[in-house]
Amino acid sequence: MTRTCGDARRRAARLLRWYPKSWRARYGEEFAELLASDLSERPRSRGRSANVAWSGVVARLTSVGLTSHALEPSDQVRAGLASLGCALAVFLVFGAAMWSQLTVGWQWARPDTFGTRAAMVVMSGVMLVFVVLAVLAAIPVAGVVFGRMARRRAHGLVRPSLLVLAGAAVLIIGGRHFGNGWPGTGGHPWAHQGLVPGGVAAFMWASTLAISSYWAHPAALLIFPPAEVAWMVVSPLAMVCVVVGATKVVRRLEVSPRLLRYEGRLGRVASVAMGVFIVGSCGWIVDGGPGPRDLFHVGAIDIAGLALMTAASLVALRSIHRAHGTGLSLLAD
Amino acid sequence: MAKAARSGTQPNDTVTSPEALGTFGRYAGPATLILSSLAEGEKHGYALTKDIEAFAGVRLAPGTLYEALSRLEGQGLIQALASEDRRRPYRLTALGATALRAHLASQRRVADVGLRRLAGSGYTA
Numbered sequence: 001m002t003r004t005c006g007d008a009r010r011r012a013a014r015l016l017r018w019y020p021k022s023w024r025a026r027y028g029e030e031f032a033e034l035l036a037s038d039l040s041e042r043p044r045s046r047g048r049s050a051n052v053a054w055s056g057v058v059a060r061l062t063s064v065g066l067t068s069h070a071l072e073p074s075d076q077v078r079a080g081l082a083s084l085g086c087a088l089a090v091f092l093v094f095g096a097a098m099w100s101q102l103t104v105g106w107q108w109a110r111p112d113t114f115g116t117r118a119a120m121v122v123m124s125g126v127m128l129v130f131v132v133l134a135v136l137a138a139i140p141v142a143g144v145v146f147g148r149m150a151r152r153r154a155h156g157l158v159r160p161s162l163l164v165l166a167g168a169a170v171l172i173i174g175g176r177h178f179g180n181g182w183p184g185t186g187g188h189p190w191a192h193q194g195l196v197p198g199g200v201a202a203f204m205w206a207s208t209l210a211i212s213s214y215w216a217h218p219a220a221l222l223i224f225p226p227a228e229v230a231w232m233v234v235s236p237l238a239m240v241c242v243v244v245g246a247t248k249v250v251r252r253l254e255v256s257p258r259l260l261r262y263e264g265r266l267g268r269v270a271s272v273a274m275g276v277f278i279v280g281s282c283g284w285i286v287d288g289g290p291g292p293r294d295l296f297h298v299g300a301i302d303i304a305g306l307a308l309m310t311a312a313s314l315v316a317l318r319s320i321h322r323a324h325g326t327g328l329s330l331l332a333d
Numbered sequence: 334m335a336k337a338a339r340s341g342t343q344p345n346d347t348v349t350s351p352e353a354l355g356t357f358g359r360y361a362g363p364a365t366l367i368l369s370s371l372a373e374g375e376k377h378g379y380a381l382t383k384d385i386e387a388f389a390g391v392r393l394a395p396g397t398l399y400e401a402l403s404r405l406e407g408q409g410l411i412q413a414l415a416s417e418d419r420r421r422p423y424r425l426t427a428l429g430a431t432a433l434r435a436h437l438a439s440q441r442r443v444a445d446v447g448l449r450r451l452a453g454s455g456y457t458a
Contacts, residue, residue, distance in 0.1 A: 023403075030421040031399050034378035038395055048394055055396025059403075 018056025080323025115287025122280030167241030
């Protein structure tokens with residue numbers, strides 16, 4: 001192999017990384033061969049690199065069921081549910097950050113406008129719906145995973161399951177630790193005067209502490225206790241572990257069409273709940289002024305959070321539409 | 334094309350109508366070029382690129398080529414053959430030949446109408 005040919009193959013291998021693993025397993029070798037030939041013929045072409053990058057992104061979106069390219073029905077449903085789960089996770093992180101700062105604020109003082117109070121009641125109700133949906137969705141999936149583990153047929157499921165458990169453990173322990181001492185927790189005198197139990201609000205606030213405008217103000221961040229700053233770095237990583245692990249489990253787990261349909265119905269309810277939560281948060285942003293003690297002030301990060309939640313809910317809607325439209329209807333029992 | 338249609342195999346998974354090419358969106362153009370190239374006989378990716386460049390004057394970028402190949406294969410319009418020295422040839426299936434014939438006939442009707450109207454309009458080349 002000449003040096004030029006070797007270079008072309010190395011560059012082809014690098015470009016191939018844009019594509020998902022499943023695509024590389026099917027087309028990788030022949031595509032790398034084509035790229036190597038093309039690179040030898042035209043060593044410099046920005047258009048080619050951009051085309052490969054774009055096609056790789058499209059292939060990745062296809063593999064998670066977000067393009068019009070149809071997958072096998074069960075793959076389509078699993079891909080749709082997995083991308084719905086990822087979108088929901090992004091939505092929940094920003095939604096919980098917004099909701100928890102408001103509910104912690106209510107521990108200090110009740111909002112003085114009806115609009116903000118109504119918005120917070122709506123958002124709190126939807127949060128409760130999300131908890132119920134998460135439990136209803138997780139129980140049967142966990143049952144199947146544990147059943148496979150008991151029969152020693154959980155190939156490819158053990159690591160992602162451990163990743164979910166480790167991430168969740170870090171979030172629960174850290175959230176409890178950093179939430180303790182805030183109003184409503186640890187015997188604080190203002191306990192039980194808010195909209196929701198203070199411990200719940202403080203736990204959610206601590207778990208989403210990383211969603212903060214302080215990242216844009218490093219000088220202010222330096223005044224924070226080092227452990228708190230470390231938690232602001234560690235907690236998003238723990239969330240990523242939970243989401244990546246759960247996504248891998250959903251993509252790899254072979255379950256019955258009946259269970260897929262059940263999860264699809266829950267996904268549909270979740271997408272409606274996302275819309276209702278956005279209506280609630282818009283209500284607060286439109287109505288919200290500083291409120292008593294400046295507790296309900298709307299900041300730039302809240303607007304950015306709302307924009308991200310809207311984008312996540314659109315992705316979730318598309319995912320559930322694809323799962324229902326081309327997957328669930330074709331699934332046979 | 335007739336030869337390819339006779340030697341083509343059944344689509345591997347999904348049931349596709351002959352009008353399937355119309356559902357390819359922005360990949361309809363590349364898909365038509367690929368099917369037209371394969372109508373001559375089986376080819377691998379690089380040979381497809383060179384042949385299409387020769388007969389249509391279009392150089393399909395690698396990413397576009399494989400995105401279209403993957404869609405065509407998924408719809409059962411082409412079939413992948415056993416790999417030869419890291420290069421995998423593809424061939425047209427019977428369904429692919431039918432879809433290509435229907436699509437080209439439709440394109441020809443559009444071209445005929447356009448050319449007839451141009452001729453009658455007084456525009457000159």
